[in-house]
Amino acid sequence: MFPRLSSPLAYRHEPSPWRHPVGTMKRNTKLARSAKTSKKPSHAARLRGVYRRLLNHFGPQHWWPGESDFEVIVGAVLTQNTSWRNVERAIDQLRKANVLTLSAMVELPMEELAELIRSAGYYRLKARRLRNMLDFVTQRYGGSLDTMFATEHDALRSELLAVNGIGPETADSILLYAGNKPTFVVDAYTQRVLKRHGWIEPEADYHATKHFLEKHLRRDVARFNEFHALFVRVGNRFCRKQPKCDACPLAAVLPRGGPHKWP
Numbered sequence: 001m002f003p004r005l006s007s008p009l010a011y012r013h014e015p016s017p018w019r020h021p022v023g024t025m026k027r028n029t030k031l032a033r034s035a036k037t038s039k040k041p042s043h044a045a046r047l048r049g050v051y052r053r054l055l056n057h058f059g060p061q062h063w064w065p066g067e068s069d070f071e072v073i074v075g076a077v078l079t080q081n082t083s084w085r086n087v088e089r090a091i092d093q094l095r096k097a098n099v100l101t102l103s104a105m106v107e108l109p110m111e112e113l114a115e116l117i118r119s120a121g122y123y124r125l126k127a128r129r130l131r132n133m134l135d136f137v138t139q140r141y142g143g144s145l146d147t148m149f150a151t152e153h154d155a156l157r158s159e160l161l162a163v164n165g166i167g168p169e170t171a172d173s174i175l176l177y178a179g180n181k182p183t184f185v186v187d188a189y190t191q192r193v194l195k196r197h198g199w200i201e202p203e204a205d206y207h208a209t210k211h212f213l214e215k216h217l218r219r220d221v222a223r224f225n226e227f228h229a230l231f232v233r234v235g236n237r238f239c240r241k242q243p244k245c246d247a248c249p250l251a252a253v254l255p256r257g258g259p260h261k262w263p
């Protein structure tokens, strides 16, 4: 609450320019200016700092692990709700069965496909989702990934999101890592890190988090590629359910009171 002006105490503590000599006024103006200029870093500067710290600590992550664009797409669908280790096993099975191409996989009976990807978990559901994706590429783009990725980014993103079983994270992974499109992939780790540091609202959803990152970062495929991989790395290694801030490369940029509460 502000002191009432009628109070003599209020007058005594109220800084009045008329009572100060000119030198003091200049000093006060300077102080006010420096207070303004020493404000907190912008989100863009902060994110650049986070990127540098993570890259210095972990080094380049060389994502996405896949030998072809098609393999990246398969991996993006299979990695939903499971570890990458399990996805690798499933991809190995597909490779051994010689069906790790669009033309071969689209011919595979659904039951057989499901069996081959069993190690990725939810294998019947994922087989259906994979098939939906293959049908989409076949029917809309004649089975050509090159033609598909030649489509304008936002338009293709909307088309992918309309495929049953392709959510925003999967669509963005396909666009960034197979299509080289400048779209940021948000995952649970990214949200957790940003929320614990108080850089986005606790209730920020996928779209809001993506918007925040893309607004404050240069739209650069290589940077988006590496940054997402680094978020996953720091989340997996340090920003667990119980955060291990002491050893984390982002400890230096924590809020003063420590990490914000996040479920």
Ligand code: SF4
Residues within 6 Å of the ligand: 193, 196, 197, 234, 238, 239, 240, 243, 244, 245, 246, 248, 249, 250, 251, 252, 254, 259
């Ligand atoms: S410093 Fe703590 S809150 Fe921040 S990313 Fe690391 S573990 Fe998470």
